[in-house]
Amino acid sequence: MALKVYNTISGxxxxxxxxxxxxxxxxxxxxxxxxxxxxxxxxSAIVFDTIYRYLxxxxxxxxxxxxxxxIDDKIIxxxxxxxxxxxxxxxxYIQSFYEDxxxxxxxxxxxxxxxxxxxGDMIALVENLIEKGHAxxxxxxxxxxxxxxxxxxxxxxxxxxxxxxxxxxEVDEKKKNPLDFALWKASKEGEPSWDASFGxxxxxxxxxxxxMSTLYLGNPFDIHxxxxxxxxxxxxxxxxxxxxxxxxxxxxYWVHNGFVNIDREKMSKSIxxxxxxxxxxxxxxxxxxxxxxxxxxxxxxxxxNGQTIDDVNTALHRLYYTRExxxxxxxxxxxxxxxxxxxxxxxKKFAEAMDDDFNTAxxxxxxFELSKEINRMVEKKDESATALIASxxxxxxxxxxxxxxxxxNLESLESREKIRHLTRMGFDASFVEGAINDRxxxxxSRNFQKADEIRDMLxxxxxxxxxxxxxxxxxIKSSVS
RNA sequence: GGCGGCAUAGCCAAGUGGCUAAGGCAGCGGUCUGCAAAACCGUUAUUCUCCGGUUCAAAUCCGGAUGCCGCCUCCA
Numbered sequence: 001m002a003l004k005v006y007n008t009i010s011g012x013x014x015x016x017x018x019x020x021x022x023x024x025x026x027x028x029x030x031x032x033x034x035x036x037x038x039x040x041x042x043x044s045a046i047v048f049d050t051i052y053r054y055l056x057x058x059x060x061x062x063x064x065x066x067x068x069x070x071i072d073d074k075i076i077x078x079x080x081x082x083x084x085x086x087x088x089x090x091x092x093y094i095q096s097f098y099e100d101x102x103x104x105x106x107x108x109x110x111x112x113x114x115x116x117x118x119x120g121d122m123i124a125l126v127e128n129l130i131e132k133g134h135a136x137x138x139x140x141x142x143x144x145x146x147x148x149x150x151x152x153x154x155x156x157x158x159x160x161x162x163x164x165x166x167x168x169x170e171v172d173e174k175k176k177n178p179l180d181f182a183l184w185k186a187s188k189e190g191e192p193s194w195d196a197s198f199g200x201x202x203x204x205x206x207x208x209x210x211x212m213s214t215l216y217l218g219n220p221f222d223i224h225x226x227x228x229x230x231x232x233x234x235x236x237x238x239x240x241x242x243x244x245x246x247x248x249x250x251x252x253y254w255v256h257n258g259f260v261n262i263d264r265e266k267m268s269k270s271i272x273x274x275x276x277x278x279x280x281x282x283x284x285x286x287x288x289x290x291x292x293x294x295x296x297x298x299x300x301x302x303x304x305n306g307q308t309i310d311d312v313n314t315a316l317h318r319l320y321y322t323r324e325x326x327x328x329x330x331x332x333x334x335x336x337x338x339x340x341x342x343x344x345x346x347x348k349k350f351a352e353a354m355d356d357d358f359n360t361a362x363x364x365x366x367x368f369e370l371s372k373e374i375n376r377m378v379e380k381k382d383e384s385a386t387a388l389i390a391s392x393x394x395x396x397x398x399x400x401x402x403x404x405x406x407x408x409n410l411e412s413l414e415s416r417e418k419i420r421h422l423t424r425m426g427f428d429a430s431f432v433e434g435a436i437n438d439r440x441x442x443x444x445s446r447n448f449q450k451a452d453e454i455r456d457m458l459x460x461x462x463x464x465x466x467x468x469x470x471x472x473x474x475x476i477k478s479s480v481s
Numbered sequence: 482g483g484c485g486g487c488a489u490a491g492c493c494a495a496g497u498g499g500c501u502a503a504g505g506c507a508g509c510g511g512u513c514u515g516c517a518a519a520a521c522c523g524u525u526a527u528u529c530u531c532c533g534g535u536u537c538a539a540a541u542c543c544g545g546a547u548g549c550c551g552c553c554u555c556c557a
Contacts, residue, residue: 037557072555157484158484228551229551231552259551260557261551266550296494299486301550301551314505465517467518467519
């Protein structure tokens with residue numbers, strides 16, 4: 001099976017051929033650490049986490065690098081505003097980032113360099129570009145000259161002349177071309193700075209990724225990823241400066257994920273509709289967000305709204321219930337393990353979907369198909385099927401795991417909801433259990449009217465009851481607020 | 482002004498030339514139940530925004546119309 005990857009630079013799916021057979025070098029632009037992360041950051045993290053997981057499951061030896069931008073204008077602004085050292089701003093939000101990512105089940109990349117750890121390498125790259133005539137120094141500010149690089153605009157598909165005509169570029173008299181971008185910003189009062197042969201200052205934004213990606217992954221490397229908005233100018237500029245310096249190709253495959261809208265509106269700080277990951281997690285299990293994103297193709301925009309999230313939440317529970325039933329069906333049974341051809345067939349289709357530019361939405365459909373298949377077998381209550389159930393369940397878990405799903409257990413999935421709900425409603429579990437006991441008594445004496453009254457009373461409080469062979473259990477009705 | 486994307490059932494959403502148009506949610510029918518609920522099973526688009534065209538064959542390709550959206554400025 002050949003993996004195909006959509007390459008932004010060509011605008012089409014291409015066969016994936018790694019630089020070194022069996023290995024994949026993956027670089028993804030991380031976050032600028034000046035605030036808590038929102039669910040848009042989560043999409044990028046989850047998309048590339050899934051790509052990382054899948055490539056590894058295919059047997060590739062993957063080196064995954066994701067950076068932290070820990071020096072930039074926004075960080076400095078925050079440090080002034082809150083009157084704390086800029087280093088502390090970075091430290092604080094790196095920690096916040098890790099809390100969020102760990103909660104979301106996003107695997108740690110192999111390397112997570114910070115911009116400030118590689119200032120020396122950036123200075124060397126700027127010197128190189130000045131030497132080669134691709135950069136010029138004006139009063140300590142060093143700019144990259146876009147006119148000196150023939151292929152400028154290749155990635156984003158914008159001819160130079162038209163971009164200049166675009167007129168939305170801030171005109172800076174110092175620049176030779178309005179599109180020239182800063183490699184190095186001259187030292188200013190109250191800002192961090194590093195000494196360099198061309199004058200003290202701090203690096204521009206794009207230079208760090210050029211340095212860190214090639215340093216850890218070589219040149220060229222396989223996949224460079226990030227949000228769609230980074231295509232221009234960030235990645236275009238990274239590409240220009242790197243290729244101008246090395247004279248070689250920088251990246252083979254450019255992969256960009258689409259954006260997140262909220263209620264059909266762009267999520268942005270100015271509109272004030274950003275949803276932080278930590279706020280989302282107060283309401284839903286982290287895998288709800290993952291399943292939501294993976295239900296959409298990574299390149300499409302997605303619309304976040306309460307209705308859809310509740311639907312996804314229900315769907316996620318379905319997968320957990322299937323696993324629970326499959327496991328219960330095996331308890332106390334002895335059987336010989338054997339493979340189950342239908343499950344293998346589904347696993348094959350799953351891989352084909354993932355090989356087709358990481359089509360997680362299609363891949364998910366096979367997981368649900370397998371879920372249904374398992375349920376059918378369990379439902380038959382046929383002892384001889386136990387071995388098949390066991391092997392189908394193993395495949396089911398393996399596929400889900402490749403997408404980062406079913407990493408929790410059902411009890412934890414449900415208990416989170418219960419705790420949240422009870423806290424909000426202002427009563428505790430003992431109240432619910434007391435009411436359930438009363439109802440059990442009423443039912444024993446066949447006083448069904450009273451039993452139903454208790455059930456209705458709890459239902460009004462968002463608690464639903466389930467009379468199971470193991471006794472009466474309770475759950476939270478979804479979307480009760 | 483320039484560049485690009487999207488339009489598929491009540492909702493979300495995959496599918497880019499040809500088997501019965503995935504999957505999820507909701508709905509409906511059933512199993513179960515004191516009745517329910519949950520869970521599970523079954524079922525739900527002769528049709529893919531509209532109009533032309535290419536083709537033996539199009540949701541899929543081409544042209545046009547309409548609507549929605551993104552990027553071009555920091556942004557995942």
